Structures are given as C-alpha cells and as structure tokens.
Amino acid sequence: MSQDKAAGVTWRPVAAVTADIVICGLGPAGRALAHRCLACGLSVTVIDPAPDRRWSATYAAWADELPEWLDSGVRAATVQRPVAWTTRRHEVDRPYVVLDTARLWDSLDITGARVISERAIELGRHTVTSSSGTVATGARVIDARGIARSPALAEQTAYGVIVDAERGAGIEPMFMDWRPDNGADPGAPRSFLYAVPLGGGQMLLEETCLAGRPALDGIELRARLEHRLRSRGIELDGAETVERVRFPVQGGRPGRRRFGAAGGFIHPATGYSVAAALTAADAVAAGDSVWPPAARMVYALRSAGLRVLLTLPPTDIPVFFDAFFTLPTPLQRAYLSGRDDLRGTATAMNALFAALPPRLRRTVITAGLPRSPSSGPTSERGR
Structure with a gap:
C-alpha cells in the first residue's frame, strides 16, 4: 500500500x-x-x-x-x-x-x-x-444483481405459510383466487390466494398483492391470509414455515449487459421471470441478442398492462381477470409467456379489450394501454 x-x-x-x-x-x-x-x-x-x-x-x-x-x-x-x-x-x-x-x-x-x-x-x-x-x-x-427497491417502483408482495397436504386438502391448486373472503374492505387494494402443492406432502398457501405502488405489506397480507383460511376451516398454529415475498416488478432495463430482473426479464404484469431467464440463458451464453425489436415492443405492451392493473379500482380487478381467463389458451399463453411474440401479445391484448365491459374499456384507455402495436406502446423511459 x-x-x-x-x-x-x-x-x-x-x-x-x-x-x-x-x-x-x-x-x-x-x-x-x-x-x-x-x-x-x-x-x-x-x-x-x-x-x-x-x-x-x-x-x-x-x-x-x-x-x-x-x-x-x-x-x-x-x-x-x-x-x-x-x-x-x-x-x-x-x-x-x-x-x-x-x-x-x-x-x-x-x-x-x-x-x-x-x-x-x-x-x-x-x-x-x-x-x-x-x-x-x-x-x-x-x-444479474436484480432490481433495487424504490418507492417509485411498483412491487409484488406476498405472505405465505407451508402446511401439510392433509390440512390444505380443502383447497384446490389455485393460480389465483380473488374471492373476497379474506376480510379486506371491498374498497381496499385487492389481494388473491395462491395455493400450490410443493411435493413431499406439503402445500403453499400465500396471500399475494399482484402489484402496488405502494404494495400491501406483510402485516396486512398475513391478517388477510389468516382470515381467509379460517373462513375455509383451516386454523394456523404459528408453527408453520413462513414465506415472505417482496420485489419490484418495474425497473429492469433490457440490453446485452444485463440479465434476469435487472435486464427486464420480469413480466411487468405478473412478476414471473425465472422461466424466461432459464430459457434465454443459452442464447446469452452464446453472445446472441435476446432483445430483438419484437421483444422490446412486447415488453412495452406488458408494461402498459401493468399500468392498467395499477389504475383499476379494486372491485374491478376480478372482472378484468375474468375477461382474461375467458380468452383461448393460445392467447393466454402468448401474453403470459411469449416474450418476443409481438403478434400474439397484441392479439391477446386486443381480444382482452374487446371482452371487457364498456366501463372498464374506458379505464384501460385512460391508463394508456395500446390496443395494437400501431397505436404506439409508451416509452419505458426512466424505468
């Protein structure tokens, strides 16, 4: 020295x-x-x-x-x-x-x-x-260091418990369950139950705030989960293994020098990213670009979808997802997983728009959701 x-x-x-x-x-x-x-x-x-x-x-x-x-x-x-x-x-x-x-x-x-x-x-x-x-x-x-939390970024939060399959037998596997039996006020920000088997005779029961700015905190989600499970005949004893989730769903920046959440691989409207990163790993290892123009357009469209979710009144969120899950499976797949499928993503979003009640269509337009690529996805400047 x-x-x-x-x-x-x-x-x-x-x-x-x-x-x-x-x-x-x-x-x-x-x-x-x-x-x-x-x-x-x-x-x-x-x-x-x-x-x-x-x-x-x-x-x-x-x-x-x-x-x-x-x-x-x-x-x-x-x-x-x-x-x-x-x-x-x-x-x-x-x-x-x-x-x-x-x-x-x-x-x-x-x-x-x-x-x-x-x-x-x-x-x-x-x-x-x-x-x-x-x-x-x-x-x-x-x-690949992820995204730093910031009050400016929408987050996904969750509070879950792991129970044995016998205790959770009355709950079928749920991708999301928006039913209002979690004790929350009807006008409060919504959360849903995520319920999946973990193998080995265990099940994860998790109350999830899909996206919020700010998102619901763990204390509120815990109270909602306990109320929901109690209403379905499941009492928690406090000895359960707990899972807490909190991460930004915004803030990634697509590009060759970033990967995973840091590189824009989080689906802005769902929070999923691991499968997309696993799938793209070989191409990135080979030095190929995984952000062609179509993928960047899809990312912008999905980000517009997040803006809609952040804008919707709480009572309308289940209605929005009701329209989404009436779409044909290929269109659901295109929006949820087609990272560079611009045509499929745009078709899915147009079909969803058409399936919404007129009052929700007005909300979607106000939130700035493009109905097709030709309407020009919003800039992701500052994210």
Whole structure:
C-alpha cells in the first residue's frame, strides 16, 4: 500500500482476474447463466457477496416455458389444470410446474467458475471492481444483481405459510383466487390466494398483492391470509414455515449487459421471470441478442398492462381477470409467456379489450394501454 501525500489518496494493490464472461449476482438468473456458460466451455467469473446462500423462495412456471436442458428432477409438483377464481371459476388448460428450490440450486452447478465472494461495486464494459478493490476482467460483463427497491417502483408482495397436504386438502391448486373472503374492505387494494402443492406432502398457501405502488405489506397480507383460511376451516398454529415475498416488478432495463430482473426479464404484469431467464440463458451464453425489436415492443405492451392493473379500482380487478381467463389458451399463453411474440401479445391484448365491459374499456384507455402495436406502446423511459 502506498500513499500520494499531495493528493491525500491511499492506493491499494489491485488483483486482476480475466475470464470470457463476468457475471455479477447469483440469483436464479445469474446462476443459470453461469451454469450454461460453463456448459458451453467458457471461462466464468462470478461475483456475489454470498455465493453459497441457498434460495428460500418458491419458484414456478408453466410447463411449456421450461428449457429442455433443465434437470427434470427440479419439478416438485405439476398441476395439470390450475384454477383461477375471478368472479367465477376457470380451469386453465395448461400444466403448471412448481419447482423444488433446493434441487434447482443444486442442478445449476457452477463448479469450475472463479468465485469472488464480494459485492460488485463498479461495472464497466469489460471490468468489475469489487468491494475489496479486486478488478475482474472479462470479454463480457453481465449484471444479474436484480432490481433495487424504490418507492417509485411498483412491487409484488406476498405472505405465505407451508402446511401439510392433509390440512390444505380443502383447497384446490389455485393460480389465483380473488374471492373476497379474506376480510379486506371491498374498497381496499385487492389481494388473491395462491395455493400450490410443493411435493413431499406439503402445500403453499400465500396471500399475494399482484402489484402496488405502494404494495400491501406483510402485516396486512398475513391478517388477510389468516382470515381467509379460517373462513375455509383451516386454523394456523404459528408453527408453520413462513414465506415472505417482496420485489419490484418495474425497473429492469433490457440490453446485452444485463440479465434476469435487472435486464427486464420480469413480466411487468405478473412478476414471473425465472422461466424466461432459464430459457434465454443459452442464447446469452452464446453472445446472441435476446432483445430483438419484437421483444422490446412486447415488453412495452406488458408494461402498459401493468399500468392498467395499477389504475383499476379494486372491485374491478376480478372482472378484468375474468375477461382474461375467458380468452383461448393460445392467447393466454402468448401474453403470459411469449416474450418476443409481438403478434400474439397484441392479439391477446386486443381480444382482452374487446371482452371487457364498456366501463372498464374506458379505464384501460385512460391508463394508456395500446390496443395494437400501431397505436404506439409508451416509452419505458426512466424505468
């Protein structure tokens, strides 16, 4: 260590690390990308302050979204026809897979990568400086650190408990259940029940705020969940494993140098991102662009969909989803999963608009939701 007395600056020796790719962040997206880069024979450096930290969240996806390379053993449970309760009961004709989080982590093996257990502080085009001053150099640098929370960004929040299947036997697997038996005031922001099997005789029951700015907090969601379950004959004893969820659904910036949530892979209107990142990992590892113009247009249209959800009066949200789940399955799939399917997304949104009651159509127009690509999706400036 030396000191420039004139400038009063202390200089520390810097260690340089060179690789084909440097990945910052080891959430599901970053770990999946590192895993697939190693499978392609690339040299990989990963930077994360807690690289061995296991994930605790529950991840799920539509079965047709998952890439072929993913180990089939990570599928904890499959619901062939999940239910969506809006103003009435809908069966979604599309298998839904709940992933085994621990097995997913293990399957995305990153043995062979150089691991720097520090925080990435400064990211350049070919270099990353860590909290200790280590400089990692690579042909490419990818930011997969997620999105920092901000009051300006809409968030998704949830509070859930894990119960044994016998206690949850009276509740069928639900993609979302908007029925008003959670004790909330009719004019209060809405939340829904998410109920899925986890395998191993367990079930997750989770009260979810789909998107809010601000979103409902965990205290309110817990009270609603307990009220809802009590009304259905399920009493909690406080010994249940708890799952808490809170993350922004806005703020990603599509581009070659970012991946996962940081790179715009979160579906703005649903909060789903893991399957999209898993599917795109091979293309990103190969250096291909995963943001062609069609994908950017789809992202803008989906962001407009989020604006509608944030604008709708609480009592109209189930009506909105009732219209969505009456759409043919291919159109539902296009909107939920077609990341670069511009024609399918626009067709789905136009069909949804036509299916809405006239009063909700006016709300949609006020919120600025384009009815087709020709009407010009709004700019994502500042997100």
